[in-house]
Amino acid sequence: MSQTFVSETAHKVVTAVNSTVSLAYDVYSKVPGATVVYKYVRDSHQNDPVRTLLELVFIVVMAWYFFNNKPKGKNEVKLTEKEIQELCDEWEPEDLVPELTELQNSDLENMAVIAGQILINTNSASGTKVKLADGKERLNFASNNFIGVMNSEPIKEKAVAALRKYGVGSCGPPGFYGTLDVHVELEQSLARFLGVESSIIYSQGFSTASSVIPAFSKRSDILVVDDACGMSILKGVELSRSTVKFYKHNDMKDLETVLRKVQESTKKKPLTRRFIITEGVFTAYGDICNLPAIIALKEKYKYRLILEDSLGFGCIGQTGRGTPEHYGIAPADVDVYVASMANALASSGGFCAGRKEIVEHQRLSGLSYTFSASLPALLAVSALEALKVLETAPVLAVQCQQNAIAMREVFQKSGISQIRVLDTFSNTPIIHVRLSSRLANRQEEEHILQEVVDTCIRDGVIVTRARYVEAQELALPVPSIKIMASAGHSKKDSEKAASVVKDAFKKVLKVHRLG
Amino acid sequence: MESMESFTNSNSSWPNLRGSIATNIFVLFILRFGIGLVPGMSTEAAWTITNLTYYLITFIMFHWVLGVPFQLNQGEYEDMTLWEQMDKGEPFTPAKKYLTTIPIVIFLMGTHYSHYNIPTFTINFIALVTVLIPKFPSMHKVRIFGINQQPNTD
Numbered sequence: 001m002s003q004t005f006v007s008e009t010a011h012k013v014v015t016a017v018n019s020t021v022s023l024a025y026d027v028y029s030k031v032p033g034a035t036v037v038y039k040y041v042r043d044s045h046q047n048d049p050v051r052t053l054l055e056l057v058f059i060v061v062m063a064w065y066f067f068n069n070k071p072k073g074k075n076e077v078k079l080t081e082k083e084i085q086e087l088c089d090e091w092e093p094e095d096l097v098p099e100l101t102e103l104q105n106s107d108l109e110n111m112a113v114i115a116g117q118i119l120i121n122t123n124s125a126s127g128t129k130v131k132l133a134d135g136k137e138r139l140n141f142a143s144n145n146f147i148g149v150m151n152s153e154p155i156k157e158k159a160v161a162a163l164r165k166y167g168v169g170s171c172g173p174p175g176f177y178g179t180l181d182v183h184v185e186l187e188q189s190l191a192r193f194l195g196v197e198s199s200i201i202y203s204q205g206f207s208t209a210s211s212v213i214p215a216f217s218k219r220s221d222i223l224v225v226d227d228a229c230g231m232s233i234l235k236g237v238e239l240s241r242s243t244v245k246f247y248k249h250n251d252m253k254d255l256e257t258v259l260r261k262v263q264e265s266t267k268k269k270p271l272t273r274r275f276i277i278t279e280g281v282f283t284a285y286g287d288i289c290n291l292p293a294i295i296a297l298k299e300k301y302k303y304r305l306i307l308e309d310s311l312g313f314g315c316i317g318q319t320g321r322g323t324p325e326h327y328g329i330a331p332a333d334v335d336v337y338v339a340s341m342a343n344a345l346a347s348s349g350g351f352c353a354g355r356k357e358i359v360e361h362q363r364l365s366g367l368s369y370t371f372s373a374s375l376p377a378l379l380a381v382s383a384l385e386a387l388k389v390l391e392t393a394p395v396l397a398v399q400c401q402q403n404a405i406a407m408r409e410v411f412q413k414s415g416i417s418q419i420r421v422l423d424t425f426s427n428t429p430i431i432h433v434r435l436s437s438r439l440a441n442r443q444e445e446e447h448i449l450q451e452v453v454d455t456c457i458r459d460g461v462i463v464t465r466a467r468y469v470e471a472q473e474l475a476l477p478v479p480s481i482k483i484m485a486s487a488g489h490s491k492k493d494s495e496k497a498a499s500v501v502k503d504a505f506k507k508v509l510k511v512h513r514l515g
Numbered sequence: 516m517e518s519m520e521s522f523t524n525s526n527s528s529w530p531n532l533r534g535s536i537a538t539n540i541f542v543l544f545i546l547r548f549g550i551g552l553v554p555g556m557s558t559e560a561a562w563t564i565t566n567l568t569y570y571l572i573t574f575i576m577f578h579w580v581l582g583v584p585f586q587l588n589q590g591e592y593e594d595m596t597l598w599e600q601m602d603k604g605e606p607f608t609p610a611k612k613y614l615t616t617i618p619i620v621i622f623l624m625g626t627h628y629s630h631y632n633i634p635t636f637t638i639n640f641i642a643l644v645t646v647l648i649p650k651f652p653s654m655h656k657v658r659i660f661g662i663n664q665q666p667n668t669d
Contacts, residue, residue, distance in 0.1 A: 048631065051633075062619045066616060219589050240589060
């Protein structure tokens with residue numbers, strides 16, 4: 001049995017070999033030029049098998065490279081027509097507008113509706129006093145109106161005159177026919193005000209920091225950032241594609257640890273650019289950064305400092321020159337000084353001030369400068385006028401700080417232990433009032449705070465909850481009510497407002513049985 | 516935010532243009548005949564010198580020089596050679612195929628015209644291997660002996 005099997009397979013093998021050889025001979029005799037190739041290869045052999053082998057290896061490599069194609073994706077799943085159809089039938093589109101949560105619904109219902117101005121001469125739009133839709137006037141503590149020039153009449157007149165002269169929009173980026181004389185004047189005024197060599201204007205306050213940071217910091221650079229920095233800095237850091245290291249909020253020891261770690265890990269590598277990024281007055285907490293310590297560390301470890309002083313410019317320091325002045329440091333000592341003109345200067349946009357090279361580099365590399373339209377002339381003029389107001393009356397900055405101090409005192413002397421207010425830096429204009437102990441979930445806390453806000457609005461003071469895009473924040477701050485001090489209010493009004501908020505808290509906390 | 520690209524990399528898209536193969540072959544012709552015009556140059560030496568010059572120039576162009584001559588995508592290509600930048604790092608694209616085929620073809624022609632003597636063969640062989648190794652997809656972004664290593668890799 002096995003013998004026949006063996007002889008059968010042997011027979012099959014012999015016939016297979018025979019047919020292959022005869023096929024090869026057929027090809028050889030039929031393909032034109034096959035003899036030539038064969039003769040050439042035989043001649044070139046020249047009794048050197050190694051060399052021929054190597055040449056053949058190269059020919060094989062060439063053929064392999066030529067006929068190879070990029071590898072297909074490993075996770076490619078092939079679906080049949082029926083499966084594709086099933087998936088299509090099952091699919092239901094997401095709502096374009098999702099259902100509102102209960103908190104969002106109540107937010108919407110209780111929203112303060114401002115009776116807007118219809119005639120130029122009525123003073124009912126935003127300002128220090130606001131008229132709501134029910135006709136009553138209320139004190140406005142929710143706007144970043146630090147020196148009180150929001151909606152000021154003289155500035156509005158100048159802005160309207162600029163509107164009649166230049167039109168509304170500037171119709172172009174600053175580098176392409178969008179720069180007006182008022183922009184140049186504003187840049188020079190800001191530079192002169194801060195005592196720096198030069199400054200550059202951006203058309204939106206939020207995108208200023210997001211453009212300045214990627215203009216200087218690239219992929220191989222290192223950024224050391226305070227972890228309480230706001231969204232515009234975080235976006236700028238993300239766009240820069242640099243290596244980011246965060247240090248604990250305002251913790252100088254942690255900052256030094258991080259700087260030392262970076263120094264050790266990059267000892268043998270080539271030197272790249274390094275920056276420390278911090279806000280002057282933090283939006284999330286209302287405290288001031290420890291600028292002298294940061295400057296000492298930056299000198300020691302050879303970093304550059306990017307200071308984002310949106311909430312400090314115009315209201316901190318003896319004459320409103322921001323966080324550096326608060327510590328007696330010249331703003332020119334900060335390498336890159338960034339601030340928004342939408343707060344104290346009650347206009348729009350932002351600026352970056354520093355040495356000439358720093359500013360000139362941004363004229364081509366600041367993406368929001370080169371690819372967005374420039375600030376409209378009327379807003380540039382209002383910023384200029386507000387800056388003039390600040391220059392002629394620097395006491396406004398001090399008034400803002402005094403109002404903030406007075407309000408914080410009211411909260412501290414209130415004796416309500418369930419709420420707390422930051423008191424280490426009592427002169428910053430942004431006051432966060434938070435619950436002392438955390439509740440079960442964030443929704444509940446926001447609900448209670450919203451009730452406090454609604455009560456305050458009913459009682460004549462407009463305040464607001466601090467709002468965040470929760471999904472995008474790196475370190476989501478604790479829910480709080482945000483009160484913005486302003487030099488436009490008198491000290492008495494500020495104290496009255498603080499006590500209104502305090503009483504609202506008492507009422508609401510009692511209702512919720514928390515105090 | 517993985518591979519965000521605002522601008523195309525014009526430093527590395529030119530091998531895909533029309534006429535780049537023809538230009539390559541034309542340049543090789545000029546090189547070979549220019550070198551052959553030098554008095555006292557034998558055919559074998561001319562071929563070997565053409566090959567070596569071509570290998571040297573393409574090696575420096577494609578596998579030595581790093582980065583792009585302008586600021587692009589926040590310094591994305593700072594640590595990549597032209598070969599790694601081409602076609603966004605995809606292997607076996609048509610441009611890469613022709614750029615790999617040409618060195619091998621001129622090597623084979625070189626050995627043919629130099630009548631297969633051993634010294635020229637060895638020189639050409641070593642040069643060809645040096646030029647071919649970085650072209651394989653498994654050598655993408657590999658840096659041997661720390662040559663050309665940049666701080667970008669983190």
